[in-house]
Amino acid sequence: MTQQFGRQGDDYILTPEEIAQFHRDGYITLRGVMTEEELLPLEAEFDRFIRGEVSGMGKDFCDMSGPFDRAFENFSLVNAVLPRRYEPTLRDNLYERRAASISRQLLGESATLDYDQFLAKRPAKPDAVFTMHQDLGYWPTGTPEPLTATCSLALDDADTENGCLKVVPGSQKQGLRPHRPLMGDDRSKSHILSVELTGSDTIVDLPLRRGDITVHDELIVHGSGGNLSPDRWRRTYIVAFRSKACVDFERSIGFTHSHNDTIAWETHLGALTA
Numbered sequence: 001m002t003q004q005f006g007r008q009g010d011d012y013i014l015t016p017e018e019i020a021q022f023h024r025d026g027y028i029t030l031r032g033v034m035t036e037e038e039l040l041p042l043e044a045e046f047d048r049f050i051r052g053e054v055s056g057m058g059k060d061f062c063d064m065s066g067p068f069d070r071a072f073e074n075f076s077l078v079n080a081v082l083p084r085r086y087e088p089t090l091r092d093n094l095y096e097r098r099a100a101s102i103s104r105q106l107l108g109e110s111a112t113l114d115y116d117q118f119l120a121k122r123p124a125k126p127d128a129v130f131t132m133h134q135d136l137g138y139w140p141t142g143t144p145e146p147l148t149a150t151c152s153l154a155l156d157d158a159d160t161e162n163g164c165l166k167v168v169p170g171s172q173k174q175g176l177r178p179h180r181p182l183m184g185d186d187r188s189k190s191h192i193l194s195v196e197l198t199g200s201d202t203i204v205d206l207p208l209r210r211g212d213i214t215v216h217d218e219l220i221v222h223g224s225g226g227n228l229s230p231d232r233w234r235r236t237y238i239v240a241f242r243s244k245a246c247v248d249f250e251r252s253i254g255f256t257h258s259h260n261d262t263i264a265w266e267t268h269l270g271a272l273t274a
Helices: 016-025 036-050 094-107 246-251
Strands: 004-007 011-013 026-030 061-062 077-081 111-119 130-133 148-154 166-168 177-180 193-195 212-217 222-224 233-241
Touching: 004 212, 016 094, 036 077, 036 094, 036 233, 077 222, 094 111, 094 148, 094 212, 111 212, 111 246, 130 177, 166 212, 233 246
Parallel strands: 130 193
Antiparallel strands: 004 011, 026 212, 061 077, 077 111, 111 233, 130 222, 148 212, 148 233, 166 222, 177 193
16 A cells, blocks of 8 residues: 555645755644645634734743844734643644654654744735744753754745744754843843854755745744735744653643743753853
């Protein structure tokens, strides 16, 4: 019987080549993970958040390209962290289930949902830049089994004009690089960290069609440019999976990925900015 790849009900079956690429290069691009019909209910909930209609989020609703105190009408890169916490009907949706299937194939059967996030670059916002970084630089030290599969679903066609994801393939093999807060000496004014590129880094753009996803690990250097399009958004729905041991450790120290968390754990930032 011939092996079937791609969408299979709640699952998305990877090819051996896709699995190998993820572990070799630190990322993969998967086409048509969600159909147009499947996207519509997700899009409706997504847009409620991006319009600022969900209350009580605090710093979990912010501009990811600017300071926490920037007024909503001036946001460039609208960021809603942990939307399933604030809207429980999002939990266990079809995209989550397919992303979980993908993550189990990449990380093993203990792959557990760690966090979710909505990101939207408004049109004509050249400053809607997500600075180059490694995800692990944002997270606590000492986590066991830190390998991560971060799945990013395109709700809009994404290209270099509206600020698609860009990566440095293979950079995950070089370890964690020094990170700097983008604003000030710490992250009290803004959540943003930035990493410096080297002369040997080769940046690859990852354009997507609506319904495609990228999957990247915790150490690949990545980011995205501003939105230069006069009329197109770039909306992205992220769900990230890590091992159950890793997620359990994070929660045991009070780390939930919320920007409202009070930091009471050792971070990478202190060691990486010395």
